[in-house]
Amino acid sequence: MPFGRTFKLALRFSLREMRGGFSGFFIFLTCIALGVAAIGGVNSVARAITAGVANEGQVLLGADIRFELNQREVTAPERVFLDGLGAVAESASMRSMARLENGSDQTLAEVKAVDPAYPLYGALQTEPQLDLAELFDAKAGVYGAAAPDLLFERLGLKLGDRVKVGTTTFELRARLVTEPDAVSDGFGFAPRLLLSMEGLRASGLIQPGSLVEFAYKIRLPAGSSEADLATIRERATAEFPQAGWSIRTRSNAAPALSSNIERFSQFLTLVGLTALVVGGVGVANAVRAYLDGKRSVIATFKSLGASGGFVFTVYLVQILLIAGIGIVAGLVLGALMPFAASAALRSLIPVPAETGIYPGALGSAALFGLLVTLAFALLPLGRARDVPATALFREMGFEGRGLPHLAYVLTALGIAAVLAALAIMFSGDRRIASIFVGATVFSFIVLRSVGWLVQWVARKSPRVRSTALRLAIGNIHRPGALTPSVVLSLGLGLTLLVTLALIDGNLRRQIAGSLPERAPNFFFVDIQSTEVENFTRLVENEAPGGKLMRVPMLRGRVVALNGVNVQKMTVPAEGAWVLRGDRGITYSDTIPENATLSEGAWWPKDYSGEPLVSFSAEEAKAIGLKIGDTVTVNVLGRDITARIASFRQVEWESMGINFVMVFSPNAFAGAPHSWLATLSLDNATAADESRILNAVTRAFPAVTTVRVKDALDVVNRLVGQLGTAVRAAASVALIASVLVLSGALAAGNRARIHDAVVLKTLGATRKTLISAFSLEYMLIGLATAIFALLAGGVAAWFVVARIMMLPSHFLPEVALGTIVFALVLTVGFGLAGTWRVLGHKAAPVLRNL
Known part of the structure; x- marks a missing residue:
């Protein structure tokens, strides 16, 4: 029969059989x-945020193009160049201490000063709403400022109260509600304090070498294209090759946010793919159970002359139709997710998500769903094709050992390979995606081996006296x-x-325990060279044992590296951060205390030759540098x-003073700079820390003091929020696992009914059978939990110790929780299905044996 007629006939039979509904396919559809x-x-949510960033690029950047400089303002020729491009708004950002007028309390603040042209795009919102002159201009010698609620709360202030920044007093005239270009300024560890450029200059904070960043935002004439922006960037580089400014355009307004969104969405996509692959096991179980219930129909088809290919086509069409319904349902949910997440995201990310339908994201999800269905359905379908009708009439065949015909195995493996290749190709970081896919494949192989090993151990175990335990062991390997x-x-x-629980636990342990024990109590930033000796004496007097x-x-x-512009280089992600943005650098005659020389030699004291640099070994290796290269x-x-x-x-984890690059002192001879200091105290109380902080702030108002405990609290909150999001994502895969588990148990109910009826007929009590089934599920669950602990422990160790470079510990509470969780799931679901099995009457079942 021609293929076309065969397919039409198979489609008619498939649709006719499906009139009875989708009984048995709930797990299939849900997975x-x-x-x-x-x-x-x-992926839709990620693209919605990315589109929002792109559409709001001018507002988020506060300009069409933005030039940033560290520790210096533009020169006169540079300012002339910027003014020739369009309207210019100047701002400056730095960290400093905001303190009460009487000096009784203080807090770290992210100070941002703006000029009268601010903002070029978007709107500054305050409560009450004031224009810039009312908000910032000096009144009776006191400048104005705005701050968010957090700063008011930390210092116990209200509108109209005053704070001192540097040597100048500022009146808090409004609460800061919305700062349009906040995202482009990056993440801050402290509340914002918004004031005028005039007020910042009066404060005395801007000194030679101060860690201040100047930004010059340009509004170009209307109609300026991306090509115009590229031309301006090229002109700026050509005309001022040593300016050292960082240039960003409206198309790259928030690179850190975009990069983080991309990484997080990639991780969540891989977790979703794991859920889909786990669901593939449920597909295989559902297909096998469905075909098991169609034994007589398949046997009748074959007895009436239908070929194995016709039977295969009939049920493949059914499986694809049912999978299509599941895929469509998943696509509807996925398409609605950006709309549902919009409100929640608005409170977390200050970027409006561009809600809409994203065909690319949904299309890739549909393709993954189809490939997973085919990869896992082909083997049971192939087995149904090859089992003879006589075996089916004797109710044998599907429980038999062995694989279907080689063609089906190779096709399934080919589809799985395509699935893995697409997962890697669609990923932003193909290295991580490759590791993830490889780990998933390895886990599949090992888990299958674990299942066989458990069965082999059960088969070789000695005979036990307990009837229930003997039945449980027999059920494991039959x-x-x-x-x-x-x-x-x-x-x-x-x-x-x-894996995720151990990573989260180790991070929290580091932040809550190990890091504070090794980290200094304080960081002091922007200590002027003229004040460093007086600062040292004050600290030694206030903390004599520190x-x-x-x-x-x-x-x-x-x-540049070896004379090659870094913008023209492709660097692995592990080292790219060194070349991205500005780095803190220092010089020293001697090797830093918390570092050890691994290669090369240190320069002698009073060295006066060619400038030399010592590079962090790990970052140098990632970038591809070697001794003798130039930076x-x-x-x-x-x-x-x-x-x-x-x-x-x-030793980055010590949180002490560390630098990627340490130069020979002659490299920066005569360059203005400030000093950085740390203070470590033994058994210091909160009162001791407050006293030292207050003393330093009073004597040196321009010095920024960061208490490590406060910074760790911020990091701990961030880790907690990230951990919650990750656990929520991982729960998708776990829910799929639970669904597949229940499906696997349901797929074995037919055999359970036969076993229970025969055993009850031979005198087994309900109590004995429940005990046997409970022990079986408990043993399987325990074996699974042990594997999960071993595999998850190794994976978490690799991430924490090798990628994060932190001490890794195995957490007993995670192990105990995993074992309990696995046993509750396996025993609970197993007994829920078994209870129905034990209620079957013996006569109807025995008549069909």
Whole structure:
């Protein structure tokens, strides 16, 4: 029969059989819909945010193009160049201490000063709404300022109260509600304090070497294109090659936000793909159970002369139609996710998401759903095709051992390979995606091996006296046992959960325990060279038992490696952060205390030759640097080229004073700079810290003091929020695992009914059977939990120890929780299904044996 007629006939039979509904396919539909919705929804939300950033680029950047300089303002020729481009708004940002007039309390603040042209785009919203003159101009010698509620709360202030910043007093005239270009300024650890450029200059905070960033925002004439922006960037680089300014345009208004969204959406997409792959096990179980219920129909088809290919086509069409319904349901949920998430995102991300339908994101999710369905449905369908009618009439075949015909196995493996390739290709970071896909494949193989191992151990175990335990062990290794399906379905979800729980637990442990023990109590920033000795004496008097470390500090941008512009280089993600933005740099005659030389040699004291630099070994390796290479940094508008003399192993986790680059002192001879210091105290109380903080702030109002405990509290909150989001994402995969587990148990109910009826007929009591089934599920759940702990522990160790470079610990509470959770799931779901099995009458079942 021609293929066309065969397919039409198969389609007619498929549709006719499906009139009875989708009984037995709830797990199938839910798993596919859940995975597709997770992938489509996450990508749609990410694209909505990215589109929002792109559409609001001018407002978020506060300009069409923005020039940023560290520790210096533009020169006269540079200002003439900027003024020739369009309207210019100047601002300056730095950290400083805001303190009460009487000096009784203070807090760290992110100070931002703006000129009368601010903002070029968007609107500054305050309560009450005031124009810039009313908000900032000096009245009776007192400048005005605005701040968010957080600063008012920390210092116990109200509108009209005053704070001192540097040597100047500011009146808080309004609460800051919306700062249009806040996202482009990056993340801040402290509340904003908005004031005027005139007020900042009066405060005395801007000194030679102060860590202040100047931004010059340009509004171009209407109709300026992206090509015009590119031309301006090229002109700025060509006309001022040593300016050292960072240039951003409206198309790249918030690179850090966009990058973080991309990374997080990639992670969530991979988690969604895990949920979909776990759901694939549910697809295989559902297809096998469905075909098991169609034994007589398939046997009749074959007895009447239908070919195996016709039977295969009939049920493949049914599976694809049902999968299509699940995919459509998942796509609907995924398409609605940006609309549902819009309100929640608005409170977390100050960027309006561009809600809408994103066909690309939904199309990739639908493709993943289809490929997973085919990859996992082909094997049971192929087995149904090849089982003879006589075996089906004897109710044999599907529980038999072995694989279907080689063609089906190879096709399924080919589809799985395409699925893995697409997952890597669609990913922003293909290295991480490759590791993730490889780990998933490895987990599948190992989990299947674990299932076989459990069955082998059960088969080889000695005979026990307990009837219930003997039945449980027999059920684990008998033909058609649930062991491989349960171990595979639950193992992936539990492994992911254990991995994330251990990573989260280790991070919290570091932040709450290990880091504070090793970290200094205070960081002091912007200590002027003329004040550093007086500052040292004050701190030594206030904290006689403390350990004070101080180093000179400048800000510089790496502009070239071995004479090649870094903007033209492709650098791996692990080292790219060193070349992105400005870095803190220092100089020293001796090797820093918390670092060890790993390669090369340190320069001698009073060295006066070619500028040299010592580079952090790990970052140098990531970038591809070696001893003898050259690094060019721009500091204060001047390019300085130094040769790499050594590599250092840096203890970043100590949170002490660490730098990627330490230069020979002659590299910065005569350059204005400030100093950075840390203070470590033994057994200091909160009162001791407050006294020291107050003393330093009173004596040196321009010095910025950061209490490490406060910074760690901010980080801890961020880790907590991130951990909640990650656990919520991981729960999708876990829900899929639970669904697949229940599906696997339901797929074995037919065999359970036969076993229970026969055993009851032979005299087994309901109590004995329940005990046997409980022990079976408990043993399988325990084996799965042990694997999840081992695999999750290794994965978490790799992330924490090798990627985050932090001490990794195995947490007993996570292990205990995982084991309990696995046992509750397996025993609970198992007994829920078994209870119905034990209620069947014996006679109807025995008549069909």
